[in-house]
Amino acid sequence: MSTVELTVEGGVGVISLNRPHRHNAVDDELHKELLRIWAAVQADPDVRVVVLRGNGPSFCSGRDTAQLGERVAGESDLSFIRRHQRTRIDQLDSPKPVIAAVRGAVLGGGLEMALAADIRIAASDVAMGFPEIRYGLMTDTGGSGLATALAGPSRAKLMLMTGRRIDAGQALAWGLVDQVVAPAELDDVSFSLAIEIAGHSTAALTMLKATVDGVWHGQLHTALRAELLAQVALFGSEDYRARKPGPGRNE
Numbered sequence: 001m002s003t004v005e006l007t008v009e010g011g012v013g014v015i016s017l018n019r020p021h022r023h024n025a026v027d028d029e030l031h032k033e034l035l036r037i038w039a040a041v042q043a044d045p046d047v048r049v050v051v052l053r054g055n056g057p058s059f060c061s062g063r064d065t066a067q068l069g070e071r072v073a074g075e076s077d078l079s080f081i082r083r084h085q086r087t088r089i090d091q092l093d094s095p096k097p098v099i100a101a102v103r104g105a106v107l108g109g110g111l112e113m114a115l116a117a118d119i120r121i122a123a124s125d126v127a128m129g130f131p132e133i134r135y136g137l138m139t140d141t142g143g144s145g146l147a148t149a150l151a152g153p154s155r156a157k158l159m160l161m162t163g164r165r166i167d168a169g170q171a172l173a174w175g176l177v178d179q180v181v182a183p184a185e186l187d188d189v190s191f192s193l194a195i196e197i198a199g200h201s202t203a204a205l206t207m208l209k210a211t212v213d214g215v216w217h218g219q220l221h222t223a224l225r226a227e228l229l230a231q232v233a234l235f236g237s238e239d240y241r242a243r244k245p246g247p248g249r250n251e
Helices: 028-043 077-092 109-115 131-135 143-151 153-162 168-174 183-198 202-214 217-235 238-243
Strands: 004-009 012-017 049-054 098-102 105-107 119-123 127-129 165-167 179-181
Touching: 004 028, 012 028, 012 183, 028 077, 049 183, 077 109, 077 217, 098 109, 098 183, 105 109, 109 127, 109 143, 119 168, 119 183, 131 153, 131 238, 143 153, 143 217, 165 168, 168 179, 179 183, 217 238
Parallel strands: 012 049, 049 098, 098 119, 105 127, 119 179
Antiparallel strands: 004 012, 127 165
């Protein structure tokens, strides 16, 4: 069973995370497969708009706690974080519009993935949060910058400093999602929006996306560099070693 699935229809590439038994928590296998499919979608001229979604009850519950802090042989914390930041930067720099269709748990790196999309459609059962603070860590693929840009500094700090989860109504009011729909309608609404956007000029869509993103991308890249250095330090801290979770359930 593939950890990431891809379908293409009507100019829309639908990427589905496929570890529903772990709320689509990102392990090394899923990360590698997502990179492969993302590159294929970006290179496919038949794909004009991308939809990111998750199979099962949740969009993505972040890094799989069973692998939190684990590194392949010889990889440093710095290299690990830079590798995952490159994934986020590739998403942000996509010339193709990206819609995130989110439901259930949208946590940690999963929330960063959603916030890096151009548009977010949320099911009414969504729960969003940055749990990293509970482990003595912080976001490291753009969460601080993205949350600040979308929700404002005070609300970003509230989420980042407490690890609290917010519901769909609060996420909509804060600007973290753009529309809330019933869970049964999420996929249809998101795909219909993608089809609508895909029907417009590809060149115009690319230029529009680049123009809007240009307003704040410099600030986000600055935040990413700050997160990189801060997280490397935190991975070496006593607080993190004391709070590091075991292989419990991601949700």
